Amino acid sequence: MIDFNPHRLVGFEMVDQGVPRQGYAIHSGNRKIGHVTTGLVSPPTGRFVGMGYVESVFAEMDCEVQVVIRNSPKAARIVKRPFYTSPHWR
Amino acid sequence: MEYRFDETVRYAKTHEWVRMDGPEAVVGISDYAQDKLSDVVFTDLPAVGKEIAKEKPFMVIESVKAAEDVFAPVSGTITARNEKLIKSPELVNKDPFGEGWFVRVRLGNATEFDSLMDLAAYRKFVETL
Numbered sequence: 001m002i003d004f005n006p007h008r009l010v011g012f013e014m015v016d017q018g019v020p021r022q023g024y025a026i027h028s029g030n031r032k033i034g035h036v037t038t039g040l041v042s043p044p045t046g047r048f049v050g051m052g053y054v055e056s057v058f059a060e061m062d063c064e065v066q067v068v069i070r071n072s073p074k075a076a077r078i079v080k081r082p083f084y085t086s087p088h089w090r
Numbered sequence: 091m092e093y094r095f096d097e098t099v100r101y102a103k104t105h106e107w108v109r110m111d112g113p114e115a116v117v118g119i120s121d122y123a124q125d126k127l128s129d130v131v132f133t134d135l136p137a138v139g140k141e142i143a144k145e146k147p148f149m150v151i152e153s154v155k156a157a158e159d160v161f162a163p164v165s166g167t168i169t170a171r172n173e174k175l176i177k178s179p180e181l182v183n184k185d186p187f188g189e190g191w192f193v194r195v196r197l198g199n200a201t202e203f204d205s206l207m208d209l210a211a212y213r214k215f216v217e218t219l
Contacts, residue, residue, distance in 0.1 A: 017176065019132050019152045041131040041154070048132070070134075070150065 007034055008059040011083055014048035014067065015075035025068040026052050026076075033058050036067060042083060049083050050076075094121040095213060096187040100206035102163035103215070104145075107187065108203060111194070115164055115203065118191040119151070119182065122216050127153040130182040135171040135192060142166060142195065144202055149192065151182070160192065164202045170194040 014020060020039030025032050039050030050067070058065060061080055066073035099107040105123035109116045124130065132152040142148040147159035148168075171193045175181060182190040197203065207215060 017132065018134070019157065021157065 006056050007053040008056045009037070009051060009053055010059045010078050011049065011051050011081040012065065012067070012076045013079045013083070014050075015064075015077055017048070018067070018069040018074045019048055020050035020052075020067045020069065020076070026054055027066045027068055027073055028058060028064075033065065039067075044084050044086075047083075049079075051081075054078075091125070093125065093216060094187070095209055097209045099187065100163075100203060100208060101212035101215075102145075102161065102206055104161040104163070106160060106163040108163045108206060110203060113196065114169055115166070115195045115197055116191050117163060117193050117195055118186055119160065120212070120216075121186050122219075124183050124186045124190070127151065127156065127158065127182075129154045130179045133172075133175045133179055133182065133192065135175065136168050138168050138171060140168045141198075142168065144199075162195075163206060164195060165198040166195040167198070168193050169196050 019041060020036045022036055022038055024036040026034040034052050034054035036050050036052040042049045061078055063078040065076050067076045099109040101107050101120060105120045107118050107120050130151060130153050134150040136149050142162040144162055144165045146162055148162045149160045151158055151160055172191050
């Protein structure tokens with residue numbers, strides 16, 4: 001069967017304050033569109049970042065979504081990975 | 091490992107401390123608690139005006155390792171919160187009894203402060219853990 005609504009793995013950055021954690025729901029408006037697979041505070045930048053699966057229509061750069069942290073939706077946006085490129089990378 | 095203690099505050103079993111400052115109480119977590127949490131990355135501070143009840147969670151603190159509830163050591167109304175923690179959550183690790191305070195509370199019941207552990211009792215309590 002063809003999956004008409006495939007999910008894609010994306011990176012996101014929190015716009016509101018809050019640490020996204022594994023298992024948290026990702027919403028668009030009031031509808032669940034995916035979930036967080038990993039989230040943390042990025043040590044080099046101090047930003048709240050994470051990865052998760054979302055419905056492919058939302059897997060676009062700068063797409064605005066919400067991560068539900070302790071029952072309150074917090075704004076996040078899809079960003080390009082890698083989140084950070086080391087200046088020491090060779 | 092030697093933990094830092096502060097003799098001007100009283101302690102709750104859940105490792106919060108309370109310092110009376112005039113009619114208000116200042117609340118934070120002890121050095122023992124910050125050490126167990128490891129590096130604090132985020133404090134989900136409650137809004138000013140929120141009512142808190144003793145022994146009930148009133149905010150969440152997140153470290154690199156865990157997200158933990160902070161339990162109210164006293165009942166009352168939040169009158170101020172430490173806005174510095176939003177930009178610099180590491181203050182909780184650096185100076186838990188000073189710059190790393192969380193909120194100021196107008197006490198609902200003054201006797202609750204007296205029922206908290208003093209330094210000697212809390213030091214003994216930490217040694218048993």
